[in-house]
Structure formats: structure tokens, C-alpha cells
Amino acid sequence: MLSHLRPALVLLVALTAITGLAYPLAITGIAGAIFPAKAAGSLIERDGTIVGSGLIGQSFSSERYFHGRPSATVAPDPADASKTVPAPYNAANSGGANLGPASAALAERLKGDVATLKAENSAQPVPTDLVTTSGSGLDPDISPEAARFQIPRVAKARSIAEEKVAALVASQVQGRWLGVLGEPRVNVLALNLALDDLARK
CATH class of the missing domain: 1.20.5 (Single alpha-helices involved in coiled-coils or other helix-helix interfaces)
Structure with a gap:
């Protein structure tokens, strides 16, 4: 043996x-x-301080910044550890909402989000990625269409000409990898940092 x-x-x-x-x-x-x-970790540094990662999204709620995709990540409820509370872009608890097409809660959230975005910019159709979460809940990128959709709001909040903001968005669009893989995208953190740089000029 x-x-x-x-x-x-x-x-x-x-x-x-x-x-x-x-x-x-x-x-x-x-x-x-x-x-x-x-x-x-693709860390992004500004003035000697790490401000985030190019791989993990961040929550931007100010009208002065471009917003990323909704995030369905959660964290333990401080008041009751057996429950969870929304915690957007929580890298410790990556995951989607697991709500299917028949979910009333999902339909209600989508309806509210679309109405809010339509009030912000009624001239363009609402891009899908501004109302749907990614599988990880941590997606740092949005489509160029989603970035362009937000230009009027950001330009108005910062009192900058829309043409200037549009040119900045165009400069931040990343193409397909090797010209064929993936989709064109815009990293929200990088775009917002460039937006702050533009305001300093």
C-alpha cells in the first residue's frame, strides 16, 4: 500500500x-x-495622490461630472448585518442585480431612470448603458453615445461651451483593441479628470 x-x-x-x-x-x-x-491595478494618480483605478468605476453624482453606468453592488447594512444596502462600485462585492426581464422592480427602476435622463436631455435617445448595470457592477467605461448624451448637462453645469466638452469627449474615446476586439468606450474617471484639467486652463 x-x-x-x-x-x-x-x-x-x-x-x-x-x-x-x-x-x-x-x-x-x-x-x-x-x-x-x-x-x-491600473492606478490613476493626480498631484501625487491615487484617485482611482482605470479598471474599477466610481460613483459620480454631481451635475458637473459625467456619470457612469448604474452599479448594483451592495454592502452589509450597518444597522442589520443580515441585510444589504446599495453600495455602488463596491469592489469587495462585485456582481449584478440578478433581476430578470419579468422583474417588476427592474422595470420600475428602468422607467424612473429613463424619465430622469429624458428630462436631462430630451433631444437624444437614452443610451442603454446609462440605465443598465454591467455583470460585475464595476464597469469603469461608458459608450461614446452615453458620454455625448451627457454633454449638455455637464457644459451647462460648468458654464463651458458644448463644443469644448464635445471635443474633450472625442479625445477620450478608446477604439477597439487591435481594431477589431471590443467596442469603442470612454473611461469615466479619465474623462472627468480631463474635464477638471480643462476647467483649470
């Missing part, structure tokens, strides 16, 4: 060391050497 058990234990230890220790350390080291900023 020992003759059968020993090779199995040796194999278990060897594979654990290779796949559980050596491989992750090697990949982490290679990623850190080739893509140091991305391996460190």
Missing part, C-alpha cells in the same frame, strides 16, 4: 508547488516586468 501512496503524495506535492506557487509567481513577475502599471 505504501508503494501506491508514496507516488501519489509526491505527485500531489510536486503539482501543488508547480501550479499553486511557481506558476502564479512566474506569471505575476512577468506581468509586473512587462506591464507594471496594469499589474499594479
